[in-house]
Amino acid sequence: MIASVSTIVLFGALVTGIVASPGWPTVRADFFDWGDAKAAFPDIASGFLVNVEMFMVAEPLILLLALSVAVVRVGRSPFLFPLRVLAVVYTDFFRGVPTLLVVYLTVFGIPALELQGVTNNKIVLGVTALTLSYGAYVAEVFRAGMESIHPSQRSAARSLGLSHGQSLRYVVIPQAVRRVVPPLLNDFVSLQKDTALLASVGVVESLRQANQIGLTKFVYTPYLVTAAFFLSLTIPLARLTDWLGRRTTVRQSAQGAT
Amino acid sequence: MSRWSTSRRPGVLAKVVAVATASLLALGACAPAKKKATAPPPSKGTTPASCISKDKVHLTKAAVLTVATDAPAFEPWFKKNDPTNGKGFESAVAYAVANELGFVRSKVTWVKESFNNSYAPGPKNFDFDINQISITPKRAEKVDFSDGYYSAAQAVIVIKGSKYASARSFADLKGATVGAQVGTTSLAAAQDQIKSDQQVQIYDDTSAATQALKNGQLDALVVDLPTAFYITAAEMGGKGVIAGQFQPTSGQTEQFGMLFEKGNPLVGCVNLALADLKKNGALHQIQQKWLSSDVNIPVLH
Numbered sequence: 001m002i003a004s005v006s007t008i009v010l011f012g013a014l015v016t017g018i019v020a021s022p023g024w025p026t027v028r029a030d031f032f033d034w035g036d037a038k039a040a041f042p043d044i045a046s047g048f049l050v051n052v053e054m055f056m057v058a059e060p061l062i063l064l065l066a067l068s069v070a071v072v073r074v075g076r077s078p079f080l081f082p083l084r085v086l087a088v089v090y091t092d093f094f095r096g097v098p099t100l101l102v103v104y105l106t107v108f109g110i111p112a113l114e115l116q117g118v119t120n121n122k123i124v125l126g127v128t129a130l131t132l133s134y135g136a137y138v139a140e141v142f143r144a145g146m147e148s149i150h151p152s153q154r155s156a157a158r159s160l161g162l163s164h165g166q167s168l169r170y171v172v173i174p175q176a177v178r179r180v181v182p183p184l185l186n187d188f189v190s191l192q193k194d195t196a197l198l199a200s201v202g203v204v205e206s207l208r209q210a211n212q213i214g215l216t217k218f219v220y221t222p223y224l225v226t227a228a229f230f231l232s233l234t235i236p237l238a239r240l241t242d243w244l245g246r247r248t249t250v251r252q253s254a255q256g257a258t
Numbered sequence: 259m260s261r262w263s264t265s266r267r268p269g270v271l272a273k274v275v276a277v278a279t280a281s282l283l284a285l286g287a288c289a290p291a292k293k294k295a296t297a298p299p300p301s302k303g304t305t306p307a308s309c310i311s312k313d314k315v316h317l318t319k320a321a322v323l324t325v326a327t328d329a330p331a332f333e334p335w336f337k338k339n340d341p342t343n344g345k346g347f348e349s350a351v352a353y354a355v356a357n358e359l360g361f362v363r364s365k366v367t368w369v370k371e372s373f374n375n376s377y378a379p380g381p382k383n384f385d386f387d388i389n390q391i392s393i394t395p396k397r398a399e400k401v402d403f404s405d406g407y408y409s410a411a412q413a414v415i416v417i418k419g420s421k422y423a424s425a426r427s428f429a430d431l432k433g434a435t436v437g438a439q440v441g442t443t444s445l446a447a448a449q450d451q452i453k454s455d456q457q458v459q460i461y462d463d464t465s466a467a468t469q470a471l472k473n474g475q476l477d478a479l480v481v482d483l484p485t486a487f488y489i490t491a492a493e494m495g496g497k498g499v500i501a502g503q504f505q506p507t508s509g510q511t512e513q514f515g516m517l518f519e520k521g522n523p524l525v526g527c528v529n530l531a532l533a534d535l536k537k538n539g540a541l542h543q544i545q546q547k548w549l550s551s552d553v554n555i556p557v558l559h
Contacts, residue, residue, distance in 0.1 A: 026379040030400065072286025110467075111473035122459075122472050200435060202459045202470050211374070212460055218377035218400035 034222045039215045040222035048229045054127055054195040054205070059188055061131045066138035071168060074146050075137070082200070094136035100197050103129040105199040110143035126198040134191050141183045145176035179248070185241040188235045206230075294497045300526035306534055307360040310319045317524075318385050323361045325352050325369035325386035332464060333488045334548055335390055341368045347484070347548035351407055354540055357532035371408045373441060376517055377401050385524055386516040390482070393515040401519055404528045406513025407541065408549075413486035414501045414558060415471065415479045415494075422477050425501045427559050428452045429491035434477035435438075435459060437467045444480040447506045452480070468493050487550040502558035 016022065072080065072087045078209055094102065102225035106129035119125065149172050155165035199208035210222035306457070309315070318324040327348065330339045330415050337345035344353050344363070356366045369384050376387050377400050386404065393403045416422045422434050431452050437459035438445035448458045461467035464481055470490050471479045481489065483503050490498045506512045518525050535541040 013546045023380060030379045042555060108469045111475065112469070119316075122470075122475055199460075200474065201460050201466065202461050204457060204460050208440065208460050212440050212445070216374065216394075216396060216446070 005225075020038060020113040029219075030222060031220045033219060036219050038211075038219065039227050040210065042207045043196050043209045043213060044222060044225045044229065047209035048203060048226070050203065051125075051195045051229075053194065054198065054203075055192045058127045058130045058134070058191060058195070061127070061182075062134045062138050062187075065131060066136035066142050067173075069071070069139035070142035070146060071173075072142050073167075085231070090161065091136045091188075092138055094133050095140070097133075099133045099194055100200065102133045103197050103201055105129075106132070107198075122198070122201055122203050125232070126201060126203055129205060130191065130194060134194075137208040138184065138187050139214050141180050141187065142176065145180035146172050148179060151160065181248070182245040183240050185237055186246070189237050189241075193230060197200070221243075266361060272422055294323060300523075300530060302528065304527075305336060306358040306527060306531040309530055310359060310524070313314055313527070315522075315524045315525055315527060319367065323356045323359065323366045324369055325366060326369045326376070326382075326387040327389045328372050329370040330465075332485065333492070334484050334550070342366075347391070347408070347452055347544060347549075350544045350548060351541065352388050354535055354544060356533055357533045359527055366370045373438075382519045383521070386518050388516050390514050391517050393513050400520065402518040402525045403515035404518070405532050406515050407515045407532055408545065409512060409515060410482035410484070411445070412444055412480055412505045412506050413483040413503045413555065414452070414488050415481065415490060415498050416477065416501045417471065417474075418499045420477065422501065423445075424501060425478075426556065426559075431478055435475070435481060436478045437461060437476040438480040439464050439467055442482075443506050443512050444482060447504070450481040451504065451507060452478075455479075457508070464489065464494070468509055472497065483547065483555070484549045500555055503555045504558045 018025060040197070041060040056203045069087045069090060072083050075084065103233075107125040109120055109127055110118060146168075153171055153175070154167050157171040158164070163168065196205060199205055207223075210226040213222040214220055262291070263327055264419045270404075277310045278544070300313055301422070304312055310317070325341070327336065331341050331346070331347060331349075332339075335346050335348040336351070337343060344350060353363065353366060356363075363513075371384060371387050371389070373389060373391070376389065376391070377397070379400075381494050390410075391397075391403075392410075393406060398402070414425070414436075416425060422431060428451060431454050431457065434452075434454050436448045436452055436454050440460045440462060445458065445460060448454075459467075459470065459476060462472065464479075467476065467479050467481075470476045472494065479489075483500075486500050486503075490500055491554075500523045502543050516528060520529075532541070
C-alpha cells in the first residue's frame with residue numbers, strides 16, 4: 001500500500017515535472033510524435049527483422065565457440081598447451097577491443113585483403129565479428145561456471161572410471177551450464193542490442209532506419225520506435241533471467257536441506 | 259528480520275519522492291522561457307556589417323562568430339580536416355560571410371557538431387552550422403536555414419571496368435547495389451530516382467561508403483558531385499570513375515544552407531551577407547577556386 005502510493009507519487013512528480021517544463025512542447029514534437037512514429041513503423045519493423053536474423057544466427061555460433069574455448073582453457077593436458085595459449089590470447093584480445101572496432105576490421109578489413117573465395121557479404125562478416133567478440137565474453141562465463149563446480153565432483157567422476165573428457169561432458173558441463181544461464185541470457189540481451197553496431201558498416205537494420213528517417217525530418221521519434229522494438233524483446237528476456245535465477249536459488253537451497 | 263526491512267523501505271522511498279518532487283518543482287521554476295518560433299527579418303536598410311549590433315542579435319559567444327561543422331570535415335568542403343584554415347569551399351564561404359558581418363578571421367571560432375546532433379532541440383552551442391546540409395521543407399520545420407549557398411548535382415561513382423562502369427542511364431543501374439550516406443539528398447536520389455531492384459545500402463559517412471565500394475560490397479555510390487570528384491581523385495586510387503551526374507528531383511532545387519537554431523534572428527543577417535556575396539561575384543569565385551568544374555561529366559537520365 002505505502003509502496004504503491006509512493007511509487008505513484010514519485011512517477012507522477014517525474015511526469016508532471018517533465019511535461020510542465022517550458023521545453024516540453026518541442027521535446028514532444030521531436031521525440032514523441034505519434035504521427036512520426038506511425039510513419040516510421042514499417043521501415044523500422046523491417047529493419048528489426050534484420051536485427052533478429054543476425055542475433056538468432058550469432059547466438060548459437062557464440063555458444064559453440066565459447067564452450068569450445070572454455071573447455072580448452074580448463075583442460076590440463078600438456079599436449080594441448082599451445083591451444084590453451086591461443087584461447088587465452090583470443091579471450092584477452094576480443095574482450096579488450098571495442099566491438100565496433102572488431103566489426104570494422106572484419107567487415108571492411110577482410111574484403112580489402114582481396115582473398116579468393118572469401119565472402120564480402122556484410123551480414124555474414126558482421127555476424128562473424130559479433131561471434132568473435134561475444135565468444136570471448138561468453139567463454140569466460142562458461143569457464144567461470146565450470147570452475148565453480150566443486151573439484152570433488154570431478155574427482156568422484158574420475159574415480160568412477162570416467163576419463164577427463166567424459167567427466168567434463170557428463171558431470172561438469174551440465175552443472176556448470178545450469179549455473180551460468182542467467183549471465184548467458186544477460187550476454188544474449190547485450191548481443192541483441194549490439195547487432196545495431198552493424199549499421200555503421202552499411203547493414204540496413206532498425207537503428208539505421210531510425211537514423212535515416214530522423215535525419216530526413218530532423219526528428220528523434222523514430223529512435224524511440226526502435227527502442228520500443230528492442231525493449232519488447234529484452235524486457236521479457238530480463239524477466240525470464242530473473243525467474244531462472246530465483247529458481248536456481250530455490251533449488252540450491254532445497255538441495256542444501258536434503 | 260525480512261519483515262522489518264520491507265516495512266522500512268517505504269520510509270526511504272518517501273524521502274526520495276519528496277526530494278525528487280521538490281527538485282522538479284525548483285527546476286520548473288527556474289527554467290528559461292520558451293523562445294519564439296520564427297525569426298523576424300532584419301530591419302529595413304540594414305547592412306550585413308551593422309546587422310548584428312543594430313538588431314541586437316544574441317551570439318552564442320559575445321563578439322565572436324561561432325561556426326559549427328562535423329568532424330571529420332571532408333574535402334573538398336574543407337581542407338585537411340581543419341575548418342580554421344579558410345581552405346575548402348565551406349570554410350571559405352563561412353569566412354566570407356563572417357567578413358561581411360564584420361568579424362575578422364580571429365573573431366571566428368569553430369566547434370564540432372555531428373550531423374545527427376545538429377538538429378537536437380534546445381539551445382545550440384553554435385551560431386550556425388555549415389556542413390553540406392540540404393534545405394528541405396520538412397527539416398525547416400525544426401531548424402532555420404539560410405538561403406542556399408550552393409546547389410549540388412548528384413553523381414554516381416562506379417568501379418572502373420566493372421559491369422556498371424559504362425552505365426549511362428538509371429535503367430543501366432537496375433541490378434546494382436547502390437549505396438549512399440545516411441540522411442543525404444544522395445540517399446533520397448538513390449532510392450527515388452535510380453530505383454535499382456536491390457535495397458539501397460546506407461552508411462554513416464562517405465568514407466565508410468567508399469570503403470564498401472572498394473570492397474565490392476557496393477556496385478555504385480551516390481554522392482554530390484564535388485565529393486565525387488574528390489573521392490575518385492584522392493580516395494579510390496584510380497579504381498573509381500564517375501559514371502554520370504544528375505539533378506535530384508526530390509523537393510525543389512536542392513541547395514545547401516547554413517543551419518540555425520529555430521528563431522535565431524542571425525539568419526536574416528547571414529542572408530544579407532550571402533546576397534552581397536552573390537551580387538559581387540565573391541561566392542562564384544570561391545566556388546571556382548575550390549570545387550571542380552562539372553562540364554565533362556555526362557548527365558544520367
